[in-house]
Amino acid sequence: MNSKNTKSVQIxxxxxxxxxxxxxxxxxxxxxLMGPPERLGGGTRTxxxxxxxxLKFILKLKELGISLxxxxxxxxxxDIHQQEFDTITPKLIEILxxxxxxxxxxxxxxxxxxxxxxxxxxxxMDILNSK
Amino acid sequence: MNSKNTKSVQIxxxxxxxxxxxxxxxxxxxxxLMGPPERLGGGTRTxxxxxxxxLKFILKLKELGISLxxxxxxxxxxDIHQQEFDTITPKLIEILxxxxxxxxxxxxxxxxxxxxxxxxxxxxMDILNSK
DNA sequence: CATATTCCTTACGTTAAGGTCAAGTAAAAA
DNA sequence: TTTTTACTTGACCTTAACGTAAGGAATATG
Numbered sequence: 001m002n003s004k005n006t007k008s009v010q011i012x013x014x015x016x017x018x019x020x021x022x023x024x025x026x027x028x029x030x031x032x033l034m035g036p037p038e039r040l041g042g043g044t045r046t047x048x049x050x051x052x053x054x055l056k057f058i059l060k061l062k063e064l065g066i067s068l069x070x071x072x073x074x075x076x077x078x079d080i081h082q083q084e085f086d087t088i089t090p091k092l093i094e095i096l097x098x099x100x101x102x103x104x105x106x107x108x109x110x111x112x113x114x115x116x117x118x119x120x121x122x123x124x125m126d127i128l129n130s131k
Numbered sequence: 132m133n134s135k136n137t138k139s140v141q142i143x144x145x146x147x148x149x150x151x152x153x154x155x156x157x158x159x160x161x162x163x164l165m166g167p168p169e170r171l172g173g174g175t176r177t178x179x180x181x182x183x184x185x186l187k188f189i190l191k192l193k194e195l196g197i198s199l200x201x202x203x204x205x206x207x208x209x210d211i212h213q214q215e216f217d218t219i220t221p222k223l224i225e226i227l228x229x230x231x232x233x234x235x236x237x238x239x240x241x242x243x244x245x246x247x248x249x250x251x252x253x254x255x256m257d258i259l260n261s262k
Numbered sequence: 263c264a265t266a267t268t269c270c271t272t273a274c275g276t277t278a279a280g281g282t283c284a285a286g287t288a289a290a291a292a
Numbered sequence: 293t294t295t296t297t298a299c300t301t302g303a304c305c306t307t308a309a310c311g312t313a314a315g316g317a318a319t320a321t322g
């Protein structure tokens with residue numbers, strides 16, 4: 001079973017739990033989003049509760065459409081890195097607000113795009129019908 | 132001036148007119164969207180009225196959010212390739228309709244994403260305020 | 263202990279739509 | 293004619309977020 005840490009998990013198990021691949025987890029570590037986890041004697045990664053929380057947080061932000069690069073910038077500002085992971089600062093609010101605006105903009109763009117397509121469609125239909 | 136064709140243009144001029152780069156035009160030819168244009172003695176590409184219309188059409192569809200790959204499929208179905216470029220068939224209508232649905236879906240997704248972000252934001256604000 | 267499973271690192275592949283040289287010709291202008 | 297542009301092909305580069313081996317070591321199971 002487990003020797004020192006009561007609730008540590010290996011990478012495969014963790015990936016399965018979260019519905020992602022091991023590659024994804026290693027990748028997040030690779031680009032500095034996850035910070036080096038503890039390792040077993042042989043080098044096998046071990047993730048504790050905190051690591052898991054952080055990973056879930058990352059996945060949540062990703063779900064919200066925030067890119068990994070943006071998360072890196074986020075991590076620069078207030079340190080997700082240094083255990084103060086749950087000390088959420090106004091900077092996050094700021095970023096979320098920016099994201100809301102971005103989303104609003106995208107919606108607006110898509111709406112006018114939709115109109116254009118519909119118009120174009122109408123014109124084509126007219127041509128077809130006038131033959 | 133011009134010897135045989137009255138209104139033929141070279142690639143640089145055409146690119147400038149349409150606000151794109153020469154690379155783009157060559158690329159469209161490369162992937163078969165444009166079909167081989169006529170050439171001068173030395174190999175310089177020459178684009179006639181028809182070529183220009185086709186290119187404009189491609190750019191229009193691109194503006195509408197249709198990918199180059201989709202245009203290729205489009206070209207398979209009814210031949211943009213063989214001068215019947217302006218014989219618009221119902222297949223184009225079909226594709227435009229598909230696109231309208233896609234756009235609608237994207238809008239819906241972004242809307243619920245927006246809600247989620249706002250909710251998340253509210254929760255964070257609550258945490259900050261309760262401190 | 264042997265085998266099966268999981269894990270490790272390294273590193274190239276993937277997608278879209280071109281961008282960016284580089285080396286070499288052709289055409290247009292002076 | 294010389295110089296300056298413009299054009300040619302070929303080939304490697306770019307971004308995001310991983311996918312997918314390859315080859316080897318470690319852990320778990322019978």
